[in-house]
Amino acid sequence: MDKFLYDNYIKILKGELIPAMGCTEPIAIALTAAKAREVLGKMPEQIVIQCSGNIIKNVKGVIVPNSGGQKGVEVAAILGAVAGNADLDLQVISQVSEEDILKTKILYEKGLCRCELKEGEENLFICAELTAGNETASVEVRSKHNHIAKIKKNNEIIFEQPDIMSQEFGDKSKLNIKDILEFANTVNLDDVRELISKQIEYNSAISEEGLSNNWGCRVGQTLLKYNSKDVRIRAKAAAAAGSDARMNGCALPVVINSGSGNQGITCTMPVVVYAKEMKSSEDTLYRALILTNLLAIHQKRYIGNLSAYCGAVSAGTAAACGIAYLNGCGYDTIGKTIINTLGNVSGIICDGAKASCAAKISSAVEAGITGYEMAKNNLVFPYGEGLVENDYEKTIENIGRMGRYGMKSTDVEILNIMIGN
Known part of the structure; x- marks a missing residue:
């Protein structure tokens, strides 16, 4: 590279x-x-x-x-x-x-x-x-x-001092799926090992806290009551439980993504759960998480850190791509996973940080896993329908445009409702 x-x-x-x-x-x-x-x-x-x-x-x-x-x-x-x-x-x-x-x-x-x-x-x-x-x-x-x-x-x-420019913490305009995949495949893990290991440690700890103790509406615990043997359920529960704890006052730290702890947890936990199930090597898990984190950041660069668009969707989409990577999938399956997920749940709104964020995370991860399972069977939502294009990058850009500009008035109306105007 x-x-x-x-x-x-x-x-x-x-x-x-x-x-x-x-x-x-x-x-x-x-x-x-x-x-x-x-x-x-x-x-x-x-x-x-x-x-x-x-x-x-x-x-x-x-x-x-x-x-x-x-x-x-x-x-x-x-x-x-x-x-x-x-x-x-x-x-x-x-x-x-x-x-x-x-x-x-x-x-x-x-x-x-x-x-x-x-x-x-x-x-x-x-x-x-x-x-x-x-x-x-x-x-x-x-x-x-x-x-x-x-x-x-x-x-x-x-x-x-001036506002942060993109180059100060890296130029995000250079992000794209192909280069992110190449980077994940070739990066010297010693350059990122401390970052990723801390993300796994911190986000796993708050997930376990949410599963072990009664935080918020217990979305993670509720999911596991019905089928704790299904890796798909465990992946959703692990991510949701971290948000259960975090949104309801747990003081444990998390490693964030795109300015959000919920997004950091959502990027991390489904991939960690699948890696354990598959007995993936530590190096493979680290590379999958590098891919996941960068794909989440890539999506959010079009939307911005804060908007009426629920960031759990971007993170859930990226986590599904990390799961695809663990399974040895390449560029096209990852691209189709993105399209299948965004074509499903990109309409989830952000009406503030709160207990229900855990449920939105569960929905986003569910959509991501479904999107991946479709993609690995070469099933993808038809190009030209809605915001989906015959180009993975253009689809991401379309969703970002909708989230940043199309949902501006939605954001204002949500705020007015919340403050009683």
Whole structure:
């Protein structure tokens, strides 16, 4: 493989596969508030959090980890200001005490923080402004959940950097199925072993937590009640259970994909389950996960990290391709798996992070496995029907266009319904 492309794909993986605890949006809010508290140098008397609509949507229904079961933008911000350590990045509230949780509850009830919808911004925008007496500090996060774009102290800019450009963490425009497959086949695993091993370790741990204990609506546990011997059921359950735990306050970290822990779990667990069933070698599993992760990122680059399009679909599609890879399938079967999956469940909407994400993950993985089983028998949805084209890449692009542009008004309407407008 061309050295530029090889290095580019390594850079993309290192930029995307990073650890985070809890749902990424409340963690990003906690990080923003924690950094602002650090700049202010004291506990604030007032916090104002301005967020884009997609941030509000993804925080409203999810439990903030290490918060004692509390939900919402204000809770995430207050906990970040009270107990957050910005140096820990997306694990900013991993060192919270019971005293911190109690203090957060008291300050929330006193109305320390208020949230405002910031219109006219991109889908990923957070600004935390903290005030104490005559002093203020504000921090803006844009374009990536942990990308601090601007810091102000007493209305004076003390730090500023541009939004993340694609080249900074790899040029995603260079992604395509053929090159991703070649990279997965030829990459020196020592270049990515630490990344992938951590993804397997972290995401397997939260999956096991969801299967062993009663988190959320127990989608993963429910699936296993009916047929725990079927590898397809176990693959769905393993992915869903990780989301059961994560969406309902479990503080275990996950390795994310495309800014999402749910997508990271969905990329990982079905492939891990199938690899165990097939007794695949560790190297083969690693290569399958490299393919899966890059295919998920490839799909999401057209859509963006946050939209009304459910990202579990992209991850479930990619996981099915990873399963195909474990079975020795090549380019055409992988391409047909993508078409069969996207032609089925690409209409699932994102109405925020919450317990039902686990069920959507299960549906996406189910569709992916069905799509693969069709593809291996050379069955594929006819080209020219709906968004499906006689070109795998064009089909991905069509779905991305629908998710980014076609669902913009859907996104606005979802937000209006959720905030009561």
